[in-house]
Amino acid sequence: MATTLAIILQSALLFTPVNQTIQQQVIQKLDTGMLHPRTREWAYPVNRVEVPDDSPCLLWPGIKGKTVKYKVLLATDSLFKKDVITGVEQRWAVYPLHQSLKPGRWYWKYAASEKAGGKWNWSPVYDFIVKKQTQNLSVSPPVTTILEKSKAIHPRLWGMNKGADAFYSNNKQNPEAKIFIAASTKLLGQPLPEEKPTRPRDTTGMTALQRKQMVEFMYHGFGEKVATPIRNLCIAYQLSKDERFIKEAIKRAVHVARMNPESLATRDDFNNGNILEGLAWLYDAGYKFLTAEEKAVLRRTISIRGQRIYEGLPNRFELQMCDNHVWQHILRNFSIAAVAVAGDLPEANEWLTYVYEVWSARFPVLGTTDGGWHEGNGYFRVHYETLIYLPELFGNISGVDYFKQSWMQNLPYYMLYSYPPNSTSTAVGDMHENLKDMVKMQAVFADALSMKMNNSYLNWYVSEIKKSKPEYFKGNDDFQLFRLLNFNPKAVKQIALPSALPKGREFKDIGLAAMHSDLTHAGKELASYLMANPFGAAGHGHAAQNAFTINYKGKKIFGGTGFYSNFSDAHNLLDYRSSRGYNTILADSLGQRIGEDGYGWMPRFMTGEHIQYALGDASNAYGEVTTDFWLGRFKEIGIKADKRSGYGNSGVKLYRRHMLQLDSNYVVLYDELEADKPVKWTTQFHSPFMMNGKNTVNALSQQFDVKTGFASVNAAVYAHTPLQMVVHDKYNYPAKNWKGKTDDEGNIIEFKDQWHAGISTVNPVRVNRFLTIIQLKNKTVEVIKMVNEVNGLYNLQVGVWNIMAELNAANPASLVVKSAIDNVAFSYGAMPVKIQDKVYEHNIKGSSMLIEIKNKTLNRQEVVDSLPDVVNFDAGL
Template sequence: MTRKNSVTLALLFIAFSAFSQQQSAEIKLTAEKLHSRVREWPYPVNGITVPTNAPALLWPATNGKEMVKPMESGSEVPEDPNIGNVRYKIMLASDINFTKDLLTSSEQRWAVYPLHQALKSGKWYWKYAYALKGSNQWTWSTVYDFVVDAKYANQKVSPPITEVLKRNEGSHPLLWDMNRIGEDFYRNNLENPEAKKFIAFAEKLMLAPLPTEQPQRVIDTTGKNKLEKKIIIERMYHGFGDAVGNPVRNLCIAYQLTKDKRFILDAKRRALNIATMNPDGLATGDDFTSGAVLEALGWFYDAGYDFLTPEEKQAFKNIITIRARRVYNHLPNRFELHVSDNHVWQITLRNLAIATVAVINDVPEAKEWLTYMYEVWSARFPVLGTTDGGWHEGNGYFRVNFKSIIYLSQMFGDFSGVDYFKLPWMENLPYYMLYTHPNGAASTAIGDMWENIPYIVKGEAWFADALTYKMNNPYLNWYVDGIKRDYPAYYHGTDDFLFFRLLNYKPNRKLSSTSPENLPKTRKFGDVGVVAMHEDLANANKTLSSYLFSSPFGSSGHGHASQNAFTINFKGKVIFGGTGYYSNFSDKHNLLYYRTSKAYNTILADSLNQKIGEEGYGWIPRTISGKHIQYALGDASNAYGEIKSDFWLNRFKQINIVPSKENGYGDSDVTLYRRHMLQLDGGYIVLYDELEAKNPVKWTTQFHCPYYTIEGENSANAKQQNFIVKTDLGNVTASVFANSPLKMKVHNKFFEAAVNWNKVTNDEGQIKEFKDQWHAGITSELKQKFRYLTIIQIKDGRTEVIKTISNNKGLSQLQVGDWEIKAQLDGEKPVSLQVSNKTVQSLFSYGDLPISFQGKNYVPKIKSSSVLLEMDGSTVSKQEAIDELPDVAKYDKN
């Protein structure tokens, strides 16, 4: 039942051991995937040293016969009817015979077991078992082991569920600890200007008519197929749950702020109205709308409990139970295993948690619901990151998770006494926001719906501000201060994070603020595979920023097949970035272009994309942040090949499309793709690509401009291709070099046309116009081993002519401005890249070229490392980088 990954992760352990002993600068990953769509191997195993004193034990689930397969909310893949027929238990001990420090669990329906007690340092052994429901015949796994380091001895541990349930005993209102803090909440906000403004808003809210079950918008379905009609109908009712549920929540808050019964009685009137809505109807039947209604009913049942008759209480309990069961019954032995079942993590987990706490002492099964959610939260949050603060799917869809991140962190913190805002991931989150979406500037241009955030939008502004109520980070405060200065209209006092601010309101709050001008120019978010490089982080809206992507998650969920892609922003706008439009999660434009490698500034092999799914992964082995040179290395060697994910193959099947070579998919036999990216002072980006395949292929390096026009230029040298980008921001040129002839194609057509058949809107509610965008592809001859060198210039003034100083046996020496660039472009010869500038006294070197700097020769400590030498006053500053694995490859291996 513990089926192992087809390409075992044990090889990662060998690679990591070599790295940790510094025997080699380079690591080659051979695993088929680093994150599986559902868990396929147990954790922790193989004697790894876990980064905690209380790890969560995780294992692949079973239906009693085989491993549970991927299935998720909103998917057409049918749910396994047997996932609810299994029970699990675990044993943990400090000896292999399970006699010392023995811990045994009770039976449970789910395949995670977070340890809510600190373990002593040393080696630990564990195993798990399953049995069918009603059976006492247990099947045990093999024994696994891990090590706890003494340095984690004083780490705070979350309490067991028994304490959490006890915390929820008592009278209503239970939500947000109101039965304990309600009076303080009321008194603390009496003079809060934001509370007064909200109360005035609530007064007007009571005048609104009761809602009826009608679409939020009307969209013509004429000529659409069955699947498109289904999606359009869901789109017509999208947001209905929030529209009818939010007023109930807001009136409950107004009552708790004022003790004015008018508010709670109007909340009751509205709650009774939505309680009668059909849970299977179009208006409140899907997971989003039903979840919003469920949350609203929980809010009123808890806050307005004393205003209900016994019959009304029973009616509310009945409808809450019906809607809650519909969510919960599809979670155990499935949801906890999933890399990220988006709809649940984004919204319905929060909806269910609020409703569950509201009825925790009145509906017997609610205790099981809360136990499950607390255990999964303790074991898995944050699902699309680990410690670096990043979010795998990009910033466009990160926003959909904001409310749950804030409110579930508050709620589970209330229950457990754990400050979830002090998790390592949370403490790094402000830096992720600051580096990947600076105020006044565009974001990273990657992932679903990135095009909806060409600047800081309301949800991002509110989320960042909310974090300041729980974090003492002066850079975050600086970030929020700037947003409030530039977008004052965003802060109208009735947004989704208002209640969080009221809960944590401090009348005399004073926040220290520090500009990020002295932070490193480059920062790596290795767990999600993003590197941000900034000319001036404090003024990103006026200067040059660039990003390199290569994600260990692959292209799961709302992520894209964009390994080793880059984005370049200048004066706050995207010059080079992803292209296409989010019209639906998996329509033709999405599956054949928008989420594919064809839409990104990365490389195709024989015109074929990288794999869609967790198997098509990349990673960021190296970064260096310097004064004048910024550097990142991405590895997409595992990103290419046939699509293997059943989930994505099913999505193709749903729209009658085959992921064939004609449609851009297939095995191109790529074995190596390492992209070195440098951002140089003066407005230069340098790319150096190492490429290999099992057989000769045509390599195409791509450039996409979502907002500007590309124009090709004639080249006297077939081994060099040039183009310009016409912008209103300055001058942009690109030159691509190789050791053999190249061909360039410039055009403004998508591989699959973009049609807004679903009438999707931007963040302001306006229907998006899908315009043509410009693309350049530069293709090699058939080559098994190949190198590209790309020099991009982005300047206010004129760009420089790139001078060829020499070209000897594939080693090209070029001069652009004050920068000298040497690159070995013959794929059959050892890789070499060296970039230097005598004026700013900086030198970068990778490969076999001798290093001479300031009249002295330097030898790297480790062969094939990346070296940066710069003058720091009168001394030489030396940085040397070798490959470093992301956390998932360090710890979660089999």
């Protein structure tokens, strides 16, 4: 214990000088190993940081052990004698304060004891500042209040102990309620479920590991299959008061309760969680109809299945950046069960205490305030049910409207900018390839969210999907209960077109810059995205720092490549998840590390009428794979994370990518690259459409076309050193749909070959710069004209745009872009720009400056590096 605390203290001291100096730098560098470690490694809040609100949550690293207990002490003096707040002993390493603190400096510390009656070892004293007029939107009540409320009579889920009659009467004329009741009638008298695979597969010829994974795959969804009818019958009873439904639910629940918790069908964590929730639903909704014996059977099974989940949570789950399976489904299943049986099962009080405290301290787990989700939109969908139902559940018992939290309020903008209607999504993270068009889960989630949000842009988002995909809003889906709980036939939703919004938006917490030419008509526009993720390549996220996605006319032109065949098979690790599968940089053919330490961040962003701009920094993304989790995944399939696999230490020490979208037809990239040794630099491009390399006279440039069938696309790359290009249509490791994976509509996915271009320096160089100009046109692309080139300073003309880029690494980096017809210019570095006979100088050398004049109104923006909140408030700094 003492050793661990000493290491934590030493780390905090090492970070401190960085924090004192980086704020003064125009170009800032982060030297910390990771910003979001897989498991918390430092305390928060520390070092007199100004906390965002007056009711912060205290977090700290855990001490290994099943019997560990913690406690905290808080005061307004370092001797802990004034305004003292003393926490009770607890098994988990989070402490939400559940009260507003007065402004000023606060001190805190925590202690850990490894066993009952053992010695308490105290941490160093930490401190933070509560600013004046910094107030929480709504301070959540203490857990004692929650436990008292949990003693409410059954049914208590979703506030039914007080609101059952209102739920019944409010939905009496609701057409969806009538359809739901009619559908539930078909369940009456049906055979009880058998324990057999939900999707049988032939495992002949598979390896032992593949066979194990396939068995899990075959029974995936069994818990949902047997539990959902129980839940729906309970809801049908509450909607109709027809006792046939609750009696059928009892028959099914008692049958399922007697299934063996260790069987192949129910032992999986997802299946166990779904069954737990289904039994809890019936226990609560059908309480007055149950016999004493039936109650005992249900309580016993709920206890076994619930405790099985709970014993794997304290002193582990709350410490992890994100245990995906728990946050996706199991936390929701477990929380619903905890509320349903609290007071009836003594252990359930501790369950409820734990989930409420962790929810209060950690939500949203893969974002902070900007509304984004670091793993990308493919796997974001898997969290949607939890993101809808747990705010509702905990809101019922706490009185807090969690939908008014900053992250929730910004979520509609993340959805709109990263996955607009009538278009495709950003192409990053697991399952991104399934989002070629708007999918049903996205549509119905947005619809459900709009019932709690007074957001006219979200209402427009939903209305647009209803126009193009009306079939998505018919039949069953995962948010029916939520709509029934919040049904309001008198509600009038205001709609606003996104044309009133800025064309681009930055989501700094997750490192995403989104740039659009016309969000209102996303199926016809140009959209470009740059990713530089502070969370790193963790969980379902990928090694895609400074990678870009470009969508045109609603289709992906450039983006991540490959298919989600499995979480970590050979195709996944050698291609799909790796940097080799993204539009980013390789050094000596080596990509970025997988893991939390392979991170990026977004130092700068500006959006204007004609020019949008983002700067990503992936300087910390390269190196050996070091995390035990990912090394274990490589070992599991008999592959090493070495240079033959595209991993290893390439020596990259600087990688800053500037990205500009110019009106609706051009994207410009300017890369600043440096390694600690000469390397061959490769800039990559991936597309589902055929690529065709073009002959170039100048050895310092390469270009290729993309054959889409609906647009003309060309990419040209320039450098101050000779370049070579390879274009092909093969993966580093073949993509095979060996699991028979299906899309959102249940169709087997065909894993097709895609196209790839790599443009590399012929010779190794230690420092390099690439300039890339991408044209996307309805008809013919422009010929890029070389105005002049003086020792690496390129002056190019493409259409109405003049681009001047310093590609000689011996000179200071510089990029200037100017329109010949609009009063618009951009400058990075120190070079001034002239518009209407007026010269605009940089106020700060090395800044990025945007000048736009419209109707004699000047829009001038100038930015230098700014840090993400995780650095400003956390990250041990």
